[in-house]
Amino acid sequence: MDRFIVIHAVKSGATQDEVWESSHIAATSAVRGAKWLRSYFLPESDELICDWEAPDEAAIRESLKLAESERLIPVKRIDLAVYVDPEFFK
Amino acid sequence: MYELGSAEWLKALKESINSSQAYADAARTWEGDFYFIIDPGGAIEKEIVMYMDLWHGACREAYPVADRSEKTPVFVINAPESVWRKVIGKKLDPIQGLMTRQLKLKGDIVKIMKAVKAAKELVECTTRVPTKFHDE
Numbered sequence: 001m002d003r004f005i006v007i008h009a010v011k012s013g014a015t016q017d018e019v020w021e022s023s024h025i026a027a028t029s030a031v032r033g034a035k036w037l038r039s040y041f042l043p044e045s046d047e048l049i050c051d052w053e054a055p056d057e058a059a060i061r062e063s064l065k066l067a068e069s070e071r072l073i074p075v076k077r078i079d080l081a082v083y084v085d086p087e088f089f090k
Numbered sequence: 091m092y093e094l095g096s097a098e099w100l101k102a103l104k105e106s107i108n109s110s111q112a113y114a115d116a117a118r119t120w121e122g123d124f125y126f127i128i129d130p131g132g133a134i135e136k137e138i139v140m141y142m143d144l145w146h147g148a149c150r151e152a153y154p155v156a157d158r159s160e161k162t163p164v165f166v167i168n169a170p171e172s173v174w175r176k177v178i179g180k181k182l183d184p185i186q187g188l189m190t191r192q193l194k195l196k197g198d199i200v201k202i203m204k205a206v207k208a209a210k211e212l213v214e215c216t217t218r219v220p221t222k223f224h225d226e
Contacts, residue, residue: 010203016188016195023189043204 001033001053004060005081008048008073010041022069030063048073051081091222094174095128095138097154099219104152106215107144113215114147117208121145122201125158127168133224134171144212165197175223178216184209 026036034054041048054060057078064075092099107113123145128138141161143151155161169177173192176182185206187193195202202209 010200012198012200014198014200016191016199019189019199020191041203041206043206046204 001055003081003083004052004054004057005079006050006052006060006064006075007077007079008050008069009076010046010048010073011071014072018072022067022072025067026063026069029066030059031066032059032062034059034063036063047076091220093222094171094178094224095140095154099221100140100142100152100154102219103216104142104149106218107149107152107212110211110215113208113211116147116211117144117205118147120147120205120208122165122197123151123161123163125155125161125163125166125168126174127158127166128174128224129168129170131170132172137168165195165202167193167195169193171224177213178221180213180217184213 030036032055034052037051037053039048039050052060054063057080060078061075064070092102123141123143126140126142128134128140130137139155139158141151141153141155141163142149158166167188169187169192173182173187177184177187177193182192184193185203188195188199188202
């Protein structure tokens with residue numbers, strides 16, 4: 001399984017319930033082996049950086065479509081990534 | 091000690107905010123007033139509604155209101171006292187509390203998420219107010 005970093009633009013005007021519903025679907029109903037691992041919101045740049053595990057980029061896009069996240073947090077970029085952990089260097 | 095949500099507690103919080111350079115810096119562009127509401131439950135029979143007008147790094151007004159209809163703030167955040175206690179005790183990050191709906195929000199959540207530094211400094215200000223909780 002590969003790792004991907006998904007960068008979303010974050011738009012103003014979302015309600016708490018909209019954000020929660022979309023996040024809940026992404027967390028519980030991702031498809032074809034895709035798994036949302038964690039995210040960081042960057043308030044200075046209005047971006048959400050998400051770490052995913054998936055067989056390919058299409059599985060992530062399919063999962064995000066199910067979550068209907070495009071209106072709230074449109075995807076700016078999806079990059080294949082290499083995971084590096086400080087534990088590797090101890 | 092001041093009881094959470096009382097006029098005295100809010101007056102002390104306003105003073106704490108207005109004497110915090112860290113809050114002034116973090117919230118220098120913030121515009122937006124709030125209702126912070128403690129939900130009924132346990133020792134609290136009727137909801138406690140705190141009005142706070144936060145503007146450009148200062149607190150212009152902070153007082154309890156008898157009824158939600160008195161003001162029309164941009165943001166309304168409500169939660170049981172147990173959750174507010176976690177926020178004030180820095181056991182729950184307020185932004186994470188909003189994301190996970192432990193704190194219920196009416197208003198633009200992204201505007202608040204962008205003000206993460208101001209939110210953290212606001213919590214710091216509450217920690218400097220000697221607080222008595224209703225269930226104590």
